[in-house]
Amino acid sequence: MTREQLITQIKTKRSYLCIGLDSELEKLPASVQKQPDPIFFFNKMIIDATRDLCVSYKINTAFYESQGVKGWDAMQRTVEYIGEDHFRIADAKRGDIGNTSAQYAKAFFETLPFDAVTVAPYMGEDSVSPFLKQEGKWAIVLGLTSNKGAADFELQWMGEQRLYEKVLNKVSQWGNTDNLMFVVGATQASEFTHIRNLIPDHFLLVPGVGAQGGSLEEISAKAMNRDGGILVNASRAILFASGGSDFAEAARKQSSLYQQEMNGYLSQFAF
C-alpha cells in the first residue's frame, strides 16, 4: 500500500486506528478455544466486526510463533483474510546483517502479503535497507518505544542527542516518507512535539494507547500532521473488551469509540 492509498483510507474512514491482533491463545474466550483453529477463528470474527472502523491491522508475530507451525499457519491465513484494503503490519521487530534482513523482507513482503514490517535499528543501515526496496512496502523502525526499558538505551544521551533521536535522524536518511515510518510509543507523549520537529512528514506508528495507558487526545494533538500522519494501535483494549462470546460485538463497540474520537481529532488537527 502506498502512502497515497493509506491517506485515502484515513480520509474515507475518518480513522487512523490500527488494531493489533495480539491474539494470545490462552486469553481467547472459552467458546473460541473449542474451535479447531481458535486463533484464526478469533481473528476472523474481530476483522469482520471492525473492517470499516480501522485502516490497519497489526499482527504481532510473537503471539503466533509461540504456537509453532500452526501459529504461523494462523498468521498466514489471517493476513490473507485481511485483504488489500487495510495496511497490514507484521510487528516482528526484525533486523540482521544485510543478506539476512533480505530474507526477512522476502518472508513478510513476498511469502506473506504484509505491507510493512517493524524493524529494530541497533545493527544499522544494512539491517534496515533491505526492507526499503519495494514499491508500496514499508519499514517501520523502532524510535522511542512505549515500555519502561526505553529508558535503558533509547533515552540515553549520545553526544547532543538521545539515542532515539539519533536513530530518527540517521534512519530517515536511508529511506523516505513513502517507505519508512517510525514507532513512537503513546506513553512518551512529552516527546512528540520534539519528534515532529525532527521528522515532520513521516508516518508514526503509535502503540501504547489503551492497556498501556497513553492518551489518544494528547498524542493526536501533538503528533498529527496535515496527512494525518499517525496510526494509533490498540490491541488488548479491543480484542479483550469482552471475555465472553460477545467478544466481536464488544470489539466493534470499542473500535467505534476510538473511530469517533479520531474523527474529531482529524477535523481538529488535520483535515
Add this chain to the structure above:
Amino acid sequence: MTREQLITQIKTKRSYLCIGLDSELEKLPASVQKQPDPIFFFNKMIIDATRDLCVSYKINTAFYESQGVKGWDAMQRTVEYIGEDHFRIADAKRGDIGNTSAQYAKAFFETLPFDAVTVAPYMGEDSVSPFLKQEGKWAIVLGLTSNKGAADFELQWMGEQRLYEKVLNKVSQWGNTDNLMFVVGATQASEFTHIRNLIPDHFLLVPGVGAQGGSLEEISAKAMNRDGGILVNASRAILFASGGSDFAEAARKQSSLYQQEMNGYLSQFAF
C-alpha cells in the same frame, strides 16, 4: 543446556565450533532441491556429517521464515533432529515489550526446544529479561555485530562509552554467566581485548569467521578465557563448501579443519 554442560561439550570435542544452518533454499545443491523437503533434508545431511566436530548449531530464523509455514516446519524438525547434546541457538534477534518477549521465550524455549535465542537490546531490560527466567536457557544479546552498520549506532559514543559497551555493562547486570551471552562479530577483532576487560567470564557468540572474513586465530587469542568462553560460528563456509552432491563430505572436511585449528587454540589459550 547449562554452562557446565556446554563446557563439557567443548572439552570433550576439543571444539568451540557453532555451525550456522543458514540453509537458503535457492543455494542448496540441485540434487537436494529435488527432495520433497529440501531444507530439512539438507540440514539432516549436514548435521549427520558434522555432529562430532561442533558443539552448537545455530538456526537463523530468517532463512526459514522466507519459506513461510513450511519453513517453520523445517525449522522445527531440524531443531528436534539436532537433539540435546548440542547447544541449539535460535538466531532470531527478537526483542519486544515484556509480555511480547515472554511469548518469544515460549516460542523458542517451550514450543521449540532451543537452548538460546539471540536478542536485540534496543528496547531495554523488560525486552531481555523474559529470556532469562528458565534454568539452562539463554539470551544471547547483540553487543557488537559483524556488519558495516555496526558503525551507525553500536560504535557511536554515549558519554564515556560506545553504545555497545554500555549494552555489555548494563545487560550483564540483568542476568549472569549462566543465562546470558553476547554476540560479538569476528570482524571486530580490535575490540576483543577491551571487551574481555568489560565482561571477562561471559560466553561470546562470534559470527563472521569465513564468508565475512574474520580471523579465527586472532579471535581465539583475544577472546578465549579459561572456560573456552567462545562459540565461533561459521555458516556459508561450511554449508556451501561444495555446491555439488558431495556437499555433506565437503562440510565435514571444512568443519574438521576448523575443529583441528580450534583444538590447537584451546591448548594454547584455555585448557
